[in-house]
Amino acid sequence: MRNILILLTAASIAACNQSSSTMNEYKWPADVKPPIAGKEPKEFIAHGDKRIDEYYWLNQREDQKVLDYLKAENTYLDTMMSGTSNLREKLYTEMKSRIKEKDESVPYKDNGYWYYSRYEEGKQYPIFCRKKETLDAPEEIMLDQNKMAEGFKYYSIGGTAVSDNNELLAFTVDSVSRRLYGLQIKNLVTGVIYPETITNVEDNDIAWAADNKTIFYVKKDITTLLGYQVWRHELGTDPAKDVLVFEEKDNRYYIGVYRTKSKKYVGIYSNMNQVSSEFRLLEANHPAGEFTIFEPRKENFQYSIEHFNNKFYVLTDWEAPNFRLMETPEASTAKENWKEVLPHRKDVYISGMVVFKNHLVLSEMKDALNQLRVINQTDHKDYYIPFSETVFAAFQNVNPDYNTNILRFSYTSMTTPRSIYDFNMDTQQRELKKQQEVLGGFKQEDYTAERLWATARDGAKVPLSLVYKKGLKKDGSNPLLLYAYGSYGYSVAPGFNSNIISLLDRGFVYAIAHVRGGQEMGRQWYDQGHLFNKKNTFYDFIDCGEYLIKEQYTSTAHLYANGGSAGGLLMGGIVNFRPDLWHGVVADVPFVDVLTTMSDPSIPLTTGEYKEWGNPADSAEYFYMRSYSPYDNVEKKAYPNMLITTGLHDSQVQYFEPAKWVARLRELNTSNNKLLFKINMDVGHGGASGRFDYLKDKAWQYAFFLALEGKLE
Incomplete structure (x- = not known):
């Protein structure tokens, strides 16, 4: 029997709703006991290795005892941070006040129409609009997401696509935050939305044929959430009669469908992240025809294509890790016909x-x-x-x-x-x-940005991007928030973030560590940060933190870390490897139970990640993952202050991964530092769908850092 002991009493909560002292130092509520998850050991054995997961039972999303436990964690969070309520409201108001509420995107012209989206003051969602031929023409509202979202706690419009005759709009909607979208079609002339709804599709993978009645879309497996089939639908027909045109048999591949910029082709792509790709093409004016393969897939061979006149441009890593540009005749797309246009370069x-x-x-x-x-x-x-x-x-x-x-x-x-x-x-x-x-009141000239290079333990030079308010003294006393992602070859851009101003104006330095696992320094940067090199991602981040301390931008008493999703895995790794280095860590929707998740192909997105993390069926890959998987490496040690977040409907990192991690950390942590868990019971991986609601989550995180710094103004 599952046993959850919730050690929260009304008396202790009431007694601890206290504000900060006159010295502006946050007084964390004392004598409040956190929720304790009961243990129900489950044994896993692989390659002769035995793992015991005491908290595996937390993966039962519909179990009322699980829900009660999660709610208790939220109650504990509310109690512990009750004294920051004014600060959170102030931070939210600050961040919201920097947003121009009545705003409009820059219109772009496509096929005779100017397209744009706009926001109305006080509204959470965009209104999708267009004007015919000139910007002085009357506005046509295609979709008003504010009206469509009424009555929903979460509402996201995924992709949109307009037919060649400009009369039909295909669009996708998710009202649960589980990334299972519904496809609908609207007549832009009459305003009527057609009755057929195609369920469980990808968000952006929709493509019209040239006949203005045929549309291609990607169907998803409702268990794994992988897109695995491309279907053809004809307007006005029963979706049950749709035609399957392609099925991906290898569940390590992600697939998609699109229309080429030239409009001549509908394309289907299959892609295994950073490993292999394959394209299929069909002339858009023959929608009932057969798709033909551009060049067959091979392991460790990637390419992408663009149609141009009577040829295709091809970007490929064929004998070129950083990619080179090729071209090939439209009628002869096999690799032996490819001709080099731009050669490979080692540094680009x-x-x-x-x-x-x-x-x-x-x-x-x-x-x-x-x-x-x-x-x-x-x-x-x-x-x-x-x-x-x-x-x-x-x-x-x-x-x-x-x-x-x-x-x-x-x-x-x-x-x-x-x-x-x-x-x-x-x-x-x-x-x-x-x-x-x-x-x-933002003034660009009040802030300074710079690029630094930290030397990692193996000699690699890791780029760092920093921003802070001018006049900063580099004496080690500054609070510093270090962020990174470091997976899937995704490169983090050193771009502007208006929310960060709330930290910069309170003395924080904000830094991005461009660690290995991304591709900021080329393909080799990714190759040195995944599979059997994954620990480099953790080591790079730690070495960047130590470098910033050495250069006196901060100190261990004021160094904070943040990452989400795969970046949350990074947070789990660094607190295991160097818990003493950080004063506080926020791990957003963290992927921390690597072995268990990667061993279960029914869990969403697992099979497509084998080339990123490894396949536990392989002994060597299993034991390497075993050596860093955050959940499997929690030990009796003094962990830093931590705030961990998740969404109950998360489809990319299931809520139970951070839930189990928190439970194990509570059991083994030997410090008196804060361990807080925030569960949004209404959303998934990306958080709230509204442009303002998202800021409330951000205010919690910033308040956590500022409370640890004793900055409550």
């Missing part, structure tokens, strides 16, 4: 491309900076778009128009709010279309 990683009639634009990563390279299609001359700051990020924006010499790109830095430019690729003149308005 090509992450993407966008094709125009007269230009080709590449996104390139070098020294943890994302840059844009423009190539003339006629004379093949090229140049990089110049930027003046030393730490920045530049990305291609929305560029649906093929017949234009204007590139729209985004630019940001840790002190420069997100800016949208239209760039003339012939004259090299740029026009600022919009810069994110940051209200509340």
Whole structure:
């Protein structure tokens, strides 16, 4: 029988609802006992190794005793942080006040219409709009998410796609936060939403054929949440009669469907993260035809394609770890026909491309900076778009128009709010279309950003991006929040975050550690941070923390860490390896039970992650994961102050991973430091869906750091 002992009494809660002292030092409620999860040992044996999981029973989402335990954790959190209620409200108000509530995106033109979204004052969600031919035309509201979300605690519009005749809008909706979307179609002329709803689809993977009545979509397995089938639907027909056009048989691959920019093809891609890819194509004006393979998949061979006139451009890692650019005739797509356009470079990683009639634009990563390279299609001359700051990020924006010499790109830095430019690729003149308005008295010149390089224990140089308020004294007394992700080859951009201002203005330094596991320094940076090299991610982060202490940006008494999802795994690793280094850690929706999750292919997304973490069926991979998996390596030791978060409906990192982790930490932690667990009972992995509700979660986190610092103003 499951036994949960909840040691919370009304008397102790009431007695401990106290405010801060006159010295502005937060007084944590004393004599309040945390919830204690009962033990029900479950044995796991693999490769002769035995693991005991006392808290495995917590994975029963519908069990009332599990729900009671989670609610008790929230009650304990509320009690322990009751004295920060005013601070949390102040932080929320601050962050919300920096947002321009009545706002509008920069319109972009596609197939005769200008598309944009706008927010109304006080509203949580965007309104999706368009205007025909000119921006002076009457506004057409396609979707008002505020009205659609009425009555829902969570509501997310995933993808949208407009038919070639501009009359039909396909869109997806998730009202649970489980990433199982429903596909619907709206007639933009009559305003009628057609009765057929296709359930359990991917959010953004929808593509119209050229006949304005056929749409392709990706169906998901409701257990694993993996997209595994592409179906064809004809408007006005029963979805039960839809036609299966492709099924992915290898559950290590993620799949998607899309329409090429040239509009000539519908494409299906299969992708095993950073390992293998494969594309299939069908001419969009023959939707009932058969998809043909562009180039068959192989292990350790990736490519992506863009159609251009009578050929395809191909980005590939074939004999080129950082990718090179190739081209091949439209009618002969086999690899033996590929011709090199741009060679591989050891110090530059090509992450993407966008094709125009007269230009080709590449996104390139070098020294943890994302840059844009423009190539003339006629004379093949090229140049990089110049930027003046030393730490920045530049990305291609929305560029649906093929017949234009204007590139729209985004630019940001840790002190420069997100800016949208239209760039003339012939004259090299740029026009600022919009810069994110940051209200509340923000002045860019009050802050400083810099790039540092920490030396890791194996000699690797790890880039760090920092921002802080000018006048900072480097005497070791500053609180510093260090953030990282470090997985899947995802590179963290050193961009602007208006929420961080609330910490910077209270004396914090904010730093991003571009640790191995991302691709900020090229493909080798990723290869050195996954599978049998995963510990480098943890070591890099720890070494960055020690470097910042050595350079007197902070000290162990004021050093804080934060990461979410796979970055939450990073948090779990660093508190096991170096619990003494951090004064406080916030782990958001953390992936911490690596072995158990990766051993269960029915858990969402597991099989697609084998090449990231390893497959426990392999003995060597099992024992390497065993050596760092945070949950399996909790020991009797003094852990730092920690706030751990999750969402009950999380589909990417199931809520029970952090729940079990908290239970085991409570059992074995030898320190008197705070261990708090916040469970959002209404949402999943991404948190709240509204643009303001999200800030409430952020206010909890910042209040936790500030309470530890004794800063309650």
